[in-house]
Amino acid sequence: MEQVISTHGLTRLFGETVAVDHLDLTVQRGEVFGLLGPNGAGKTTTIRLLNGILRPSAGEARVLGMDVRTQGNEIRRHTGVLTETPSLYEALTARENLLFFGDLYDLPPAQLKQRVEELLEEFGLAERADERVGTYSKGMRQRLAIARALLHRPLLLFLDEPTSGLDPLAARRVREMIQRLSHQEGRTIFLCTHNLAEAQLLCSRVGVIDHGRLRALGSPSELARELWQGVWVEIDLRGQLSDQLAEVLEEIPAIQSHSFEDGRLTLQLKDEEAIPEVVAALAARGGRIYRVAPREHTLEEIYFRIQGGG
Numbered sequence: 001m002e003q004v005i006s007t008h009g010l011t012r013l014f015g016e017t018v019a020v021d022h023l024d025l026t027v028q029r030g031e032v033f034g035l036l037g038p039n040g041a042g043k044t045t046t047i048r049l050l051n052g053i054l055r056p057s058a059g060e061a062r063v064l065g066m067d068v069r070t071q072g073n074e075i076r077r078h079t080g081v082l083t084e085t086p087s088l089y090e091a092l093t094a095r096e097n098l099l100f101f102g103d104l105y106d107l108p109p110a111q112l113k114q115r116v117e118e119l120l121e122e123f124g125l126a127e128r129a130d131e132r133v134g135t136y137s138k139g140m141r142q143r144l145a146i147a148r149a150l151l152h153r154p155l156l157l158f159l160d161e162p163t164s165g166l167d168p169l170a171a172r173r174v175r176e177m178i179q180r181l182s183h184q185e186g187r188t189i190f191l192c193t194h195n196l197a198e199a200q201l202l203c204s205r206v207g208v209i210d211h212g213r214l215r216a217l218g219s220p221s222e223l224a225r226e227l228w229q230g231v232w233v234e235i236d237l238r239g240q241l242s243d244q245l246a247e248v249l250e251e252i253p254a255i256q257s258h259s260f261e262d263g264r265l266t267l268q269l270k271d272e273e274a275i276p277e278v279v280a281a282l283a284a285r286g287g288r289i290y291r292v293a294p295r296e297h298t299l300e301e302i303y304f305r306i307q308g309g310g
């Protein structure tokens, strides 16, 4: 698989503050990678480093095969960046903004005009495209800013909190757009978000960063396997856990831990092989089983476990 981002010991200081601390990270072509972490963790600084907007204090990074220290301009021709506070020209209309920024990418005028119309349509801005951006709501600005980041059809798109401040429908549209860009168009997306459900939905891999340091890296299921041993299964019994069933739980060695709440038994098993044995034993002692399902840990649970809280 082709690496579109790779960093080794990437570090950035601001005075005494270590904003990014020896970051080792790779992102493969076509994936949606999520960088998660609390306020001030170093996410935005990482995006700026990867686009050659800031210079590293130490370490190195290659983006689309290019060196962030020396090839920032070239990198930015192939990446799109949605910053936390996108700047748009308030006095210009949405259409004028896109034409202006598209011009900076040297797109041929006819092609640019067509691309702008396409994006206005796609982002639901066509109707109000000739109104000044100064009159736009937060969500409309955000959609315009994302459209702007996509003008030159970048291979790699950096989105810094793309849905923050958006209403539920607008946020959903942005998430669908991210899925479309990734699944249908094969673009690589580097996403920073505080919305863990959003990251869970969109990201094939995530990194968790805190105080500039990478605390974890992998797919949500890989991280869950590292954080919690064994296989987790939920069994719905509806009703109470009889003494006979409780005995079964003590008798089977493969059951490492168990809890029961609202008719649902949650078991931590040594491995998958134990599932049929447990189900058969429960049924044999009168357990009425309505559902057996693996229990996936949510990204929120993973995040808080990594942060050592919750």
Ligand SMILES: Nc1ncnc2c1ncn2[C@@H]1O[C@H](COP(=O)(O)OP(=O)(O)OP(=O)(O)O)[C@@H](O)[C@H]1O
Pocket (backbone or CB within 6 Å): 014, 017, 018, 019, 037, 038, 039, 040, 041, 042, 043, 044, 045, 046, 084
């Ligand atoms: N230009 C700057 N000058 C001085 N310090 C900075 C600068 N930019 C970032 N920092 C510091 O670097 C650290 C990381 O900031 P960064 O903006 O990368 O965090 P973040 O993870 O994006 O946070 P948030 O979730 O709040 O957006 C913080 O301590 C911040 O104060």
Ligand SMILES: [Mg+2]
Pocket (backbone or CB within 6 Å): 043, 044, 045, 084, 160
């Ligand atoms: Mg930030």
